[in-house]
Amino acid sequence: MSDPTQPAATAADAAADAPAPEIKISARDVQVYYGDNHAIRDVAVDISDKMVTAFIGPSGCGKSTFLRCLNRINDTIDIARVEGQILLDGEDIYHKSVDPVQLRARVGMVFQKPNPFPKSIYDNVAYGPRIHGLSRNRADLDTIVEKALRRAALWDEVKDRIDTPGTGLSGGQQQRLCIARAIATEPEVLLMDEPCSALDPIATDQIEALIHELRASYSLVIVTHSMQQAARVSQRTAFFHLGDLVEYDTTETIFNNPTDPRTESYISGRIG
Amino acid sequence: MTEGAQDMTQTSGTSAPARSLFAQSAHLRRRRRSETRLKLYGLAAMLLSAFALVALLGSVVVRATGALTESYVTLDVTVDPAVLDLGDNPSDTDIRRADNGALILTALQNRFPLATGRSARKELKDIISGGAPFELGDDIAADLGVIGQTSAFRLLASDTADLYLKGSYGTLETLTPAGRLTVTEGRRSSVTLSSTADDFLPALAVAKAGLVRTAENLREKASRQDNAVTVYTERAAAAADDDARQTQTDKADRAAAKRDKFLADAAALEARAAAPGGNEKLDDDSRSFLVTVAGGWIRLTEVGTNSATGEMLTTATLPVTGATGWGLHATGLAESDRKISDRQIAWLESLDADGAVKRSFNLRFFTAADSRAPELAGIRGAVVGSFWTMLVTFLLVFPVGVLGAIYLEEFAPKNALTGFIEVNINNLAAVPSIIFGLLGLSVFLGFFGVPRSAPLAGGIVLALMTLPTIIIAARVSMAAVPPSIREAALGVGASRVQTAFHHVLPLALPGILTGTIIGMARALGETAPLITIGMVAFIVDVPSGITDSATVLPVQIFRWSDFPEQAFEARTAAAICTLLVFLIFMNIVAVILRRKFERRW
Numbered sequence: 001m002s003d004p005t006q007p008a009a010t011a012a013d014a015a016a017d018a019p020a021p022e023i024k025i026s027a028r029d030v031q032v033y034y035g036d037n038h039a040i041r042d043v044a045v046d047i048s049d050k051m052v053t054a055f056i057g058p059s060g061c062g063k064s065t066f067l068r069c070l071n072r073i074n075d076t077i078d079i080a081r082v083e084g085q086i087l088l089d090g091e092d093i094y095h096k097s098v099d100p101v102q103l104r105a106r107v108g109m110v111f112q113k114p115n116p117f118p119k120s121i122y123d124n125v126a127y128g129p130r131i132h133g134l135s136r137n138r139a140d141l142d143t144i145v146e147k148a149l150r151r152a153a154l155w156d157e158v159k160d161r162i163d164t165p166g167t168g169l170s171g172g173q174q175q176r177l178c179i180a181r182a183i184a185t186e187p188e189v190l191l192m193d194e195p196c197s198a199l200d201p202i203a204t205d206q207i208e209a210l211i212h213e214l215r216a217s218y219s220l221v222i223v224t225h226s227m228q229q230a231a232r233v234s235q236r237t238a239f240f241h242l243g244d245l246v247e248y249d250t251t252e253t254i255f256n257n258p259t260d261p262r263t264e265s266y267i268s269g270r271i272g
Numbered sequence: 273m274t275e276g277a278q279d280m281t282q283t284s285g286t287s288a289p290a291r292s293l294f295a296q297s298a299h300l301r302r303r304r305r306s307e308t309r310l311k312l313y314g315l316a317a318m319l320l321s322a323f324a325l326v327a328l329l330g331s332v333v334v335r336a337t338g339a340l341t342e343s344y345v346t347l348d349v350t351v352d353p354a355v356l357d358l359g360d361n362p363s364d365t366d367i368r369r370a371d372n373g374a375l376i377l378t379a380l381q382n383r384f385p386l387a388t389g390r391s392a393r394k395e396l397k398d399i400i401s402g403g404a405p406f407e408l409g410d411d412i413a414a415d416l417g418v419i420g421q422t423s424a425f426r427l428l429a430s431d432t433a434d435l436y437l438k439g440s441y442g443t444l445e446t447l448t449p450a451g452r453l454t455v456t457e458g459r460r461s462s463v464t465l466s467s468t469a470d471d472f473l474p475a476l477a478v479a480k481a482g483l484v485r486t487a488e489n490l491r492e493k494a495s496r497q498d499n500a501v502t503v504y505t506e507r508a509a510a511a512a513d514d515d516a517r518q519t520q521t522d523k524a525d526r527a528a529a530k531r532d533k534f535l536a537d538a539a540a541l542e543a544r545a546a547a548p549g550g551n552e553k554l555d556d557d558s559r560s561f562l563v564t565v566a567g568g569w570i571r572l573t574e575v576g577t578n579s580a581t582g583e584m585l586t587t588a589t590l591p592v593t594g595a596t597g598w599g600l601h602a603t604g605l606a607e608s609d610r611k612i613s614d615r616q617i618a619w620l621e622s623l624d625a626d627g628a629v630k631r632s633f634n635l636r637f638f639t640a641a642d643s644r645a646p647e648l649a650g651i652r653g654a655v656v657g658s659f660w661t662m663l664v665t666f667l668l669v670f671p672v673g674v675l676g677a678i679y680l681e682e683f684a685p686k687n688a689l690t691g692f693i694e695v696n697i698n699n700l701a702a703v704p705s706i707i708f709g710l711l712g713l714s715v716f717l718g719f720f721g722v723p724r725s726a727p728l729a730g731g732i733v734l735a736l737m738t739l740p741t742i743i744i745a746a747r748v749s750m751a752a753v754p755p756s757i758r759e760a761a762l763g764v765g766a767s768r769v770q771t772a773f774h775h776v777l778p779l780a781l782p783g784i785l786t787g788t789i790i791g792m793a794r795a796l797g798e799t800a801p802l803i804t805i806g807m808v809a810f811i812v813d814v815p816s817g818i819t820d821s822a823t824v825l826p827v828q829i830f831r832w833s834d835f836p837e838q839a840f841e842a843r844t845a846a847a848i849c850t851l852l853v854f855l856i857f858m859n860i861v862a863v864i865l866r867r868k869f870e871r872r873w
Binding site: 105178185 | 763765
């Protein structure tokens, strides 16, 4: 990241809440193409630090696609093409001299389906710190792993079987393991792509509680199908529809006083 | 749709609905019939292939049992220093190179003094393997104290003797004579025998069957002459002038005379065969009859009902009068139908009776290299050659194949060039293997100067042949690793190379190993490409490295199957069994790997 670009015009429509929160990610004019298909048009979003931002919208509206642009994991899809500008702390993440590996160490991700590595719980969490060289010795690594598992509210459940395969855990535990794995590398932003869609209500509850906890340390972006979940966990909500960012505001405003009729239709269950 | 409808019991009481589940339309019956037929075809096909497999394996295994054991003859050998002609302090090599064969021949002649004359001596020598003198030399070198002494040595029997002892030339049928036998010695080793009962009738019957056979041959000759008569008579009728007619008529008359003579002879022979009693010769084309009496073996040459003349094959104390407990044996095959002579049979049987013939497990088959003599030939050279070849193949094909597959599956951009490469890899897997041999011959041997017949050359060629198999197997198993694992790794900041080597490769490894083992198994059984690069040579040394001349198991099998000696048949089958054992072992390992490391996501 040798070539930082100038900060974008930040805080255009900053939240009305008391002290203006720090902008972590700023996206402008983002276009995404899958081959000839124009999947996302002109998206501009500012994501604040220490806050949960929810992306909602009907299936195929582009919310996941946009999320996947934020840590450039879309790069692995050959036909995907991203235009526009996405800044992380004022630096263009799509600049050609940016190594996506370095970006992803700072912008962690949790996926829709729990996808622990078929290795031990310990190795799952330790993998990130290992490849990034975050620990000097085994004791160091043990501390990192324990800390990550504690923050993911999983430590008490797995501390006695830390060397058993991560794939042997229940679905909710697996998802919390994936969160622990993501936060073990000390990211600044945590992206969550429908993290509860494969889980039962109790596990969902646990994950949501965890999201509340994590908000204190990270900037969280969560894509969700469930409007109730967005209302419960997020402070700001963006509504996507057919590749457009329709409306982006505080969660309260979106759910109680949307300006766009499409948002209102979706919130009230008339579309989507 | 309604399978098993008949099994249901129809509830009575209510009237049948318009569309009953129990009614069977003609269409449905037809469909069910054709489905049953199809199932039966499948079953028949499966049974047929199972039968073919069992028959094939069974025949190979049964043949291979002949190579399980080898025969030894124990003889008292006098190690005569004069014959060996050794100087002072002879080295092991000197002893091995000395005329140990002469010692063995002398020992055999001492045992069977009747074997005089060139052909008898050669037959006598031929019951012992050509490799026995060298082994005798080794024994002497191991214990120099036996020089000048007479002691018992174990000598390897020749392939013919071994085959006879295993019953390949028919077993000796023992008849039970009823009478008392009197034997008197005639000129040279000929003897006359007479029994108080008609004990030689079976032999006489065989001799008479020989007469009938001869008579049949004569009648065939007669019928050829008869054809000639017809032809000459026709030509005489069609002749242009008297001279020519006369010539043809004369020819016809001569042929008729010959025909009549053959017919008369045949009739006479048949009359002799039909008449009771008589005295007939036993020829080479009839089964031989051997008499054991007074410690010796006698072959019958001419037999009557209760008397015979014969030839003494091994020494009997004659004369014998009114002996009981004598033996009469018939060989399974006529002498002209087997490679072992009556004399050799008598010698082996008399050695066997002395307890001097032993069979032991044929360890030599696994410890010796190739040889022209079947009893000395083993597969060690071929097995070691196969090992070196497979080692070269594996070392080349595994890294190249796996890295190639990783590149194609994980990194290569999807464009026309990689598409072309993919198509070519898939096509390469279908190229006949001999083409790879020709490639190896012209490129590796011709251009790069890789040594001929060496495992190095064979390994390179087989590696080329196996490469597409392994690349395809590796790609398939890497493609089976779910993308969520790749995303997870990338999500925590692993690079694509780290993702490939830390996550995708370990998860795909069982599949890759399975593919590799199956590819290697195919390479292990490959013959054609190795023949073109000269691994078909006759090599008696066990190769000690990848640049030594060598052969491999399948090529060894191919060569042995081509040898005329009957004893190689069993060895070929045994080598096939060995190859099969290796292949089955490799496939079992592949199955175990697949079972053990199979993961579900």
